[in-house]
Amino acid sequence: MTEIVRSTAATLAERIAAGEVTSVQLTEAHLDRIDAVDGAVHAFLHVDRDGALADAAESDARRARGQARGPLDGVPVAVKDVLTTRGLPTTCGSKILEGWVPPYDATVVTRLREAGLPILGKTNMDEFAMGSSTEHSAYGPTRNPWDLDRIPGGSGGGSAAAVAAFEAPLAIGTDTGGSIRQPGAVTGTVGVKPTYGGVSRYGLVALANSLDQAGPVTRTVLDAAMLHDVIGGHDPRDSTSIAQEWPSFTEAARAGATGDMTGVKVGVITELAGEGWQPGVMARFQESVDLLVKAGAEVVEVSCPSFVHALAAYYLILPAEASSNLAKFDAMRFGLRVTPEGSPSAEDVMRATRDAGFGDEVKRRIILGTYALSSGYYDAYYGQAQKIRTLISRDFDAAFARVDVLVSPTAPTTAFKLGEKLDDPMAMYLNDLATIPANLAGVPGISVPNGLADEDGLPSGFQVLAPALADDRVYRVGAALEAIHAEQWGGPLLDKAPELETE
């Protein structure tokens, strides 16, 4: 492996700016790395070698004219296949969109292009982002670079594995109930779910509109902050996007990297621990909390009693919205079309296409959501779930009245084996226990690597949650913890990952 692909995005940006390397060289290096390892990892569904190199050449030309567009101009990025890309296939991991090439870019993608980041390709995911292991991709699972027999988390396992395997320095993920943070935790990488409305959802193929949020997937907190600064901010095409100026997250991350936590009040969430939580994960979590105390933080335990109902509420709200969102996949205007024998009606074609095009997990959630919204059940299911949602927001309000940030392990366990939970949806859903409350309340969260569990030597993640709009806090605290750990470990956690065999 060439040294260059192990560099952080921040370092790459500096080196391009210093003229030590060109965008074409480092884009090529990442494309070569993809060629070498992605056969085993399968992080990508589509690699756009020509497009990425053309973008890189333009970036170099711009820089030569003294017209670089920003710090990350020329640093390549991978994009989860749930965001539309003009001229590049967008499948959402589903057969029903096989071969679909959108005529338009998602706002996040537009912003990446405007900032000069070459797009390496589209990353693998659970079909329509439904899953916690990427095993529900219709195009085959992604594998965890730490152990190829294990899952990389989900739904954004492709983006997390791509940065963990040094196939991309930066990636975009989306997080509906933990799909950025949980893959980050199990692959030893960093993932941030911004405040709901902080990053435009225009062009993000909706799983659950009221929960979805796109965000950065990286190897360091600073890289995540720099990427967030590129993609964030108000978008008039997304009515739920927040119209306000955001502070520089890059600066917040740099401030946090001093490791000084003096004056920061940290709350440990009582409900996110206990039975079912892997001892090694809990041990690393306690260690990280102790390190924060040593760094000057004041730590208290905070109870959020409604969090125990979060999973139930989530699995009503998400399928309800998803069942409606996925109705548009009907073979009439785009995507797969299956025409039954005989002289079928439009409705027959819709039925046959949806039957062939959607996987089992997608069908399961469409059925759940349709049921939850049905007249006579609406109040008991969807209506109750919305009330739980309000209670969870109130728990957050009360907690944030006492502390600056809340912390928990990101996921209850380390990466499990492929196939281990595939037949047990409930066990699969439990992966997101700690990440779901943030989506229900719209607050921002980060997962940073905090060591390897003793039982299996696999990475665990530390989650930091902040009040809505206070995304800068997750960068500040995340960067502090990262700096403290790096000092303890003598380098980034990913240095401990096994070398992947190259083709």
Added chain:
Amino acid sequence: MTTSTTEALMPFDDVLAAYDPALGLEVHVELNTASKMFCGCPAEFGGEPNAGVCPTCLGLPGAMPVVNGKAVESAIRIGLALNCDIAEWCRFARKNYFYPDMPKNFQTSQYDEPIAFDGWMDVDVEGETYRVEIERAHMEEDTGKSLHVGGSTGRIHGADHSLVDYNRAGIPLIEIVTRPILGAGEKAPEVAKAYVAQLRELIVALGVSEARMDQGNLRADVNLSLSPKGSGTLGTRTETKNVNSFRSVERAVRYEMQRHAAILTSGGSILQETRHWHEDTGITTSGRVKSDAEDYRYFPEPDLVPVAPSREWVEELRGTLPENPTARRARLQAEWGFSDLEMRDTVGAGALGLVEETIAAGAAPQAARKWWLGELARRSNEDGVDLVDLPITPADVARIQALVDEKVVNDKLARQVFEGVLAGEGTPDEVVEKRGLAVVSDDGALGAAVDNAIAANPDVADKIRDGKVAAAGALIGAVMKEMRGQADAGRVRELILEKLA
């Protein structure tokens, strides 16, 4: 169609002896905003199919809606004009059902939180006023339009494929729903018609829609049920869809009353269903069965934020409302000098706006009334279309009256000008030109005809010479005959009297 088209009907008077009708009207108004309800595409239907579309109105994956502020403004103005309360906070909702011409397979509409609610409109029918209560007016989007190809009927049945034009998908609609209208009795058909006609008048005055029923800018669904006379209950209703003219609204109500009564009287029960109205035969046929249990799985649209019009804005919009209809009618009647009966007939014919525009274009009030309620009303009856849908404008009518006033044509020839304009032959002046209808008032041409008439009728000429001026009529008739009616009768009379003085 598999449905029987000959259903038993009860004579209308018998219906009323046994039953009370309950009416309900749902009117969809297509707004004339520049762009669609949730995207920037032009809100114009027609033109090159699928030219006015984007990811949002095509329902492509990832696309998101943004509310058209002008449409919200129009909705509020309509609500205020209908004496509604305007919601301080309301949301859009998804109405979920699969339909090939609906891009997302859900319609973004409003459900339990309409922008306007609890209003009323007073409707005048033959001098009596009925207060129609408005339950709600809400915002929603139109669907695409399917064209079924290969069948004989243009309907989906028998077609071998269908084409969909999404230019219409996403055009803003306001749906105005009445509460059940009770107590109209024998006037139910007229009340229904008058409500739709006066609602259209209001929409036109607001300037928020082209409001052409024949173009589908204004579409009425008629709900009707009967209950045993005096029972005070509500019977099972049918919903007759897309009734596209005022007179069809009246006919559809009348037809359904007679059909329901025949079924109920013979011991049958009404099937709750949608009915299709057939303009040509004047009947309804069964559509799809619709029960209250039909489940649209409504839930609040998560891609849109609530609409919360400030009270200041609402009051500002209230200030832009046109005069209320009752005050307007009183003012116009005084300005025009119409009798009560003349005014009532004008309103009843749905001609108030047309007469007003004709007067604004220069015609005298009585002349404007005379043409719209005479010649044109006759044509509208014959052709089975509403006055406003006749292919003639108020400006045309005013011009024809001007041609009469200028003595270019007389009243009789004016009727031919109307015929020509209605037949699409051009403007009134073009019709006069093409048909050679201008009356002759040129003394040279008239003089020769007068001389001929005097020569052919020496007896009559003598009487006139003897001072019996009344006898001139016979000579005038002879001249008009020779000139095939295209002579200025007044001038002919003057010439005759001059020559025989």
